[in-house]
Amino acid sequence: MRFGIRFRRVALGLACTLIALFPPATSVAHAWEPPSGDLPSRYLTRVESRYVETDLARFHYTVSGSGSPVVLIAGGGLWGYSWREVAPTLAQQHTVYAVDLPSQGYTELHRADFAYDLPAMATAIATFLDAIGVGRTTLVGHSWGGAWSLYFAEEHPERVVRLVLLDSPGLDAEKAPITPVFKTPVVGELATELTDRSFYTDSIRGTFAHKELVTDELIDELYPPFSRPANRNGFLALWRNLDYRLTDAGLSRVSAPTLVLWGGDDQWLPSSQAAQLAGRMPNAEAVVLPGCGHTVHEDCPAATIPRITAFLN
Template sequence: MHYSRTGTGEPVVLIHGIGHSGRVWETVPELLKDDYDVIAIDLPGHGASPKPGSGHGWSLADQCAQIEEFFDELGLDQPHVIGNSLGGAIALELGARGSVRSVTALAPAGFWSPAGLGWAAGVLTTLKALSYSPTFVIRLFGSHPVGRRLIMWPLYAHTELLTQDDFVHDALNIRRAPGFLANYIRLPFYQYRGTPQMPTAVLWGDRDAILLPTQAKVARRRLPQALHATLKGAAHCPQLDVPERVVEHALSTMRRADAGRRPAAAPSITAAS
């Protein structure tokens, strides 16, 4: 499993969403590295990571098992995890399995209604189709702020923060990652039903155009013991839009875990950003 690593301290593993790679975390590792050993992975079949190895498949349970093996290989004893979208669901599943010390989930998959699932599938299908544009067209769109906005608005509220290289990397990764289609065809059958037994935060951008913010209400009902926060001005990938707010909530959650505290029916809150 390919990864990048920076910083010192207790380990925190960053898990990206469908069609992305560890690069999507942008400045989050830099904001955490003074206090934590930050490891941004490429999920199986994404970025520079190959398809699942022998004995593993594409189910979330299999991907969790592969990540747990990765923890063992690096000698990580129950690291903190921060996940986005598909990675948010995986982070919550790792929490339910007791494999991690704390969970911060950004717009996690698995809380959708049929209508919400249909909307997300439509947006992802459009992004996938657009990724097959000729590479020179992708580079042309990526070279202009308006072009980046037209294509990437479902993912990022502040597309002006994307560079051309970021844009091209995202588009080509969506095109080439075998993990995109493998997860895409399985996620419609998925709902998160677990219960993490460690400090957990669920964060949702109020401008999320893929997993709509109404799904945050479902997450609040299913996970009453977690802290829930709304990130104002953020879309589906708040780690680009409001990284400082993401890190603020993640640090609070990780420090509660590091202090040995257990969540006890923490109240849901809405935090302005």
Template sequence: MSQSGHRVPGFDGTLLAVQDLGSGFPLVLLPGQANNHHWWDDARADFHATHRTITFDYRGTGDSDAPEAGYSTPEFAEDVIAVLDALGVERADVYGTSMGGRVAQWVAVHHPDRVRRLVLGCTSPGGPEALERDASVRRALGQADRRAVVKALVDLMYSPGWRASHPGPYRTLGDPAMAPHARRGHLRASDRHDAWDALPRITAPTLILHGADDRMTPAGNVPLLASRIPDARTHVFPGARHAYFEECRPQASALVAAFLAGE
């Protein structure tokens, strides 16, 4: 099956833009906070040999509607289920990165029958037990000058060596067309995520990936997640920052593909 650009109702009727490409077992790819499906433009093709890839623009991003409500990681997870229902998909693999990893946690917790295998990338359990980014990162991202924020984001996403040979454009820096209320909603959703107590209820085989030099979401969250999710596997990429899935794409995609194949 291959189709793109149509819209389906989310959990509360909000229309969500869906991109449904390739054939094979369904794989849901979830992007980071304040980003749309273009986050996955480079890596998604790595999975088309075995998977049908499904993305959607979060409410408030891309071609989806931007309602005033519905901005929390559990509600985003219900949008995932609504998209699967609309596509007639009973069960899927789920790969979420950054805030998408937080959303994926709730999909696996609340709908275990819908998730075959789970991949969590550059993410955290949230709540008081999580290892948060330091104050300097928060200051850099809180600047009023959008250009300064973009510069800070590029540095947080990619190592200097990788940037030197990959000058962009980068698709992981947020959707610039977002309405202010939607941007605030995404920030609240990510900041208020707390799945610590629920994580032991995840039954899907789980792989946790991270960049060792990630300052956006510190890699110290890997052992925290692994301590809460039964039998989770982990892998940390030396030298990589938040967007390890691009910077270490050959290795990362191969690891994910092997895990999804049951290896």
């Protein structure tokens, strides 16, 4: 958890400094405009990028392959680009959708009253599935995306064929060490607003065991969508509103066969949670991959992707 501790100290230090210099800190947070990334996505020129319009949102997603449906849901602060190595392999036998949910990527939310909690994110998943005409599907979710997928599987077991959770919170247990930063009024706003490209890069690097994989190209794809004000606001709201007591209480309702994959060197959530999470579900197995970080499918694709493929096939 070393990175999380460092992030918390830096964020708190920045927040305290700004509060001391500018007593009306809330107005400072709203007046300061974070630098936005304006690089167009090269990745989207190489894949089939689509939008589907609903009353809730204009969902952005990519689609590839043919066969039984698989929906990929990225973690917090990420988007469908996170699945760039997973999707092509799964698409050999499945129709693969990588969707951006509210607060992610290029999806545009229409509802100002969207709650950014587990029920709301599960509703977003259902809305997207209905919009593309998918009744039952396999869900593969990473981190927060896994928590949203897990809650959806608890509430709608009839719609989930299989479930894959990658380093996903779901237990009412130890949280990511930076959680108090974002939950603290004013401090959370400042930490979110002050996350420029450099700070964002440090954050992403902290989710990898293989730091060399966090390249300029990767940040060129990930940072521009995160820099959008609506996505930043949603990101902060999710930190404050996700209540894992809900997923913890419903674990026994997950009827779908489930694979829980975890990076053994995850610095955000302890890998011991993998076995605890799987042990609470009726038909789940846990696999911990040594030497891999929190973003396990990007950090260790050669170890992660075959596990997912074998489980789905």
